[in-house]
Amino acid sequence: MTGSQKQPSTAYAGSPRDAAALILIDRSADKKRVLLGRRASGHAFMPDLYVFPGGRRDPRDHSLPFTGDLHPLVTEKLLAARRRPMTATGARALALAAIRELREETGLRIRSGLQHADAAEAATDLSALRYVARAITPPGHPRRYDTRFFLTFTDEADINPSHIRDSQELLDLQWLDMSDISCLNMPDITRIILGDVIDLMKADPSPGFGSAVPFYVSRRGRFVRHML
Template sequence: MTSARSPGGRERQRPAPVRPRDAASVMLLDREGERVRVLMGKRHSAHVFMPDLYVFPGGRRDAGDHRISFGSDLHPSVLHALKTAGTRQLTDARARALALAGLRELYEEAGIAVGQPAPSAAAPVPFLPDLAKLRYMARAITPPGHARRFDTRFFALFANEAGIDPTRFLDSRELQDLQWIDVNDSPSLRIPDITAIILADLRSSLDSDPSLPCERAVPLYAPRRGRLVRTLL
């Protein structure tokens, strides 16, 4: 807490600034039809952060995510970008934990497991996450003034590359009304501003190269002097 003087001269307590927490989100893409579609769902109305808005599956990085065993590692270019894209360099374990958090959240929020079954029932998730097909697409930091702030890394994953059946997903307590949205349409759903920006970036990337190569410049959206500034990392 910080203090400031009230008009009467007495000190009053100001709430401490909310620091962004690491988070990850996965844009699961279905390209089997004529158009590419992305999976989105509505956040529960009880959420403090972005209630009733449609988003990609995702959430904050948990302390135990770096201990999740995985089946295959990130592409070297993706791991490098996660480690170096920012003001401080991350360790391999912390960078990898961001991707593991994204796949864990995809499973918890949509019932989609990306990887082979885990050999032990005591594993944190019932599968060995396959990180190799993840593309690192963007990073966005929630501006000040929100009750929750996140430093979110956005990943893209093609369902057919990961062996995912696009008809098999489940609503959860976290994310409801899951549905496939054509990335080329302006969604009629209520979505956060940053989600609309990331969708526009995704469209541009697909137009440039539909394979979404792992070697790519990653846009960072960060608050600066009251506005969101885009920087390529």
């Protein structure tokens, strides 16, 4: 999460910033595994907790190159239930932010569709990304984010799971059995959304792009779940 080790400021205490996270699953073996990493202790937001790769959307994400666009049903869901207007370009930028953060935090690159993709910001294919959850950080936190969670699989994204590397942002990166992470120190919302994904994949091991999206927002001190 770029710049997330800066000290808290009032700029982050009000309206949530747009953010994105990527739930990456390895289904090459009998037990499906999900990629999680521990946020560094110096982070102002969720220090020392295990999370999915992700971070806030930066202005430059709007201009990052891509070779394949989001599925139309994904774009439709991203544009739904907004408190303020967002364009299809803004929705795409969220997906590009999730992929950029994956690269920065783990060293993994989504399939580019290009023969030569050595550039730091080589064009990426967004067509395999599902939109599976949205959550807004409750009031009272030093930083608040309106996070959209995307899902894809290592085989679809042409990713070798062994190529992960720790970064200053995420430490102790691990591929963990999705059904056996009960003892992991992770935020409640991360655990809830992972549970939603497990249920989604029980219904369809390769989920489609138009599934209902759970949206978690705080009401009177507790998360309330709506469906988009």
